[in-house]
Amino acid sequence: MSRWLHIPALADERSVLRTSITATLLIALLGVGFGLYSGSFSIVFDGVYSLIDAGMSLLSLLAVNLITAYASSKGLSRKLRERFSMGFWHLEPLILGLNGTLLASAALYALVTAVDSLLNGGRELQFGWAIGYASVTLLVCVLVAIVEARANRRIQSDFVRLDVQGWFMSAGITSALLLAFVLGHALQDTRWQWLTPYIDPAVLAVVCLLILPIPVAVVRKALSEILLITPPELKQHVDEVASAFVKKHGFLYHRAYVAKVGRSKEVELFFIVPADWPAMTIGQWDALREEIGALIGDEGPDRWITIMFTADPEWAE
Incomplete structure (x- = not known):
């Protein structure tokens, strides 16, 4: 059959x-x-x-x-x-x-x-x-x-x-x-x-x-x-990954904004770093983005992810 x-x-x-x-x-x-x-x-x-x-x-x-x-x-x-x-x-x-x-x-x-x-x-x-x-x-x-x-x-x-x-x-x-x-x-x-x-x-x-x-x-x-209502499972997953990432690298905290539209998963992540953080190259910041992106998972054409690092909390609110 x-x-x-x-x-x-x-x-x-x-x-x-x-x-x-x-x-x-x-x-x-x-x-x-x-x-x-x-x-x-x-x-x-x-x-x-x-x-x-x-x-x-x-x-x-x-x-x-x-x-x-x-x-x-x-x-x-x-x-x-x-x-x-x-x-x-x-x-x-x-x-x-x-x-x-x-x-x-x-x-x-x-x-x-x-x-x-x-x-x-x-x-x-x-x-x-x-x-x-x-x-x-x-x-x-x-x-x-x-x-x-x-x-x-x-x-x-x-x-x-x-x-x-x-x-x-x-x-x-x-x-x-x-x-x-x-x-x-x-x-x-x-x-x-x-x-x-x-x-x-x-x-x-x-x-x-x-x-x-x-x-x-x-x-x-x-x-x-x-209406871009936040899916609880996706939000929980992103928060857990981002919180561990913050603790590992010594950042202050994070803000996550997520939505699911059709087959796409849209994630915006803001990491608040200390104002006196030592200078880093673009390549080093990009390496951090690659790390958090891999931890979030589901990489592919239907994942839209934005990752920002800032010392100004207003950019994350």
């Missing part, structure tokens, strides 16, 4: 997202088409939900291309590099926040629609077509989710991680739809047939209630990064 799921083409973020977009568009078109034909608003919602997800995946792919081009200094125009001299990491939480907001809004609207339908007698639908759609869609969702999850063990991308969550969420939605449609089909021509018009809006309402917390959590995380 694992050998069958090994797909060498999914080597990086962009290839995974391109595959996801293609599969999502297929699911979206199937969902809207089958939903309208069978009379199931829950299937239409599933298709629209997938369509929104595909649009956000396209934006994610664009952001990934910009972030990668900036980090590698390749494929990025001079004008873009001059206008965005701080990089494109900020695009990641913006897109994730927009994605979560749109998906939460769609789920909330569908929930209101489902409740309205329940209060007005439900709706009839063709269970045979609905079962066929749900079966095919469930298979596609599970396969794509597993393949992407395996690929992301190596890639470690927040975009791909969110996309995997989206596919598993879609699989859960589709599983609920399939179960409800099978139940509705079984109730036909029985004394419980009067319940069948309520099955589609009822399952839609339940699904919406279950998935609403997921995009809300994504929005909360994105907002924390957009």
Whole structure:
């Protein structure tokens, strides 16, 4: 099974997202088409939900291309590099926040629609077509989710991680739809047939209630990064390393300012040295910067670190 799921083409973020977009568009078109034909608003919602997800995946792919081009200094125009001299990491939480907001809004609207339908007698639908759609869609969702999850063990991308969550969420939605449609089909021509018009809006309402917390959590995380809320774990790590560094070299104290924006870790460190500190060469100060940078770790294109030494505390406040 694992050998069958090994797909060498999914080597990086962009290839995974391109595959996801293609599969999502297929699911979206199937969902809207089958939903309208069978009379199931829950299937239409599933298709629209997938369509929104595909649009956000396209934006994610664009952001990934910009972030990668900036980090590698390749494929990025001079004008873009001059206008965005701080990089494109900020695009990641913006897109994730927009994605979560749109998906939460769609789920909330569908929930209101489902409740309205329940209060007005439900709706009839063709269970045979609905079962066929749900079966095919469930298979596609599970396969794509597993393949992407395996690929992301190596890639470690927040975009791909969110996309995997989206596919598993879609699989859960589709599983609920399939179960409800099978139940509705079984109730036909029985004394419980009067319940069948309520099955589609009822399952839609339940699904919406279950998935609403997921995009809300994504929005909360994105907002924390957009607002540059200090991540406690990163701040604690930097403070511990800097405190040991201060003690080792005889500085007075330090000030640390940290943030996490998308995949980037941004660290500003100020070390207050005694005013009568003996003169040192630029090379010696740079050696100290190299030392503290190595102790902080995570060196790479997504780490933005500034280290300053000063005898004036006002520079650090």
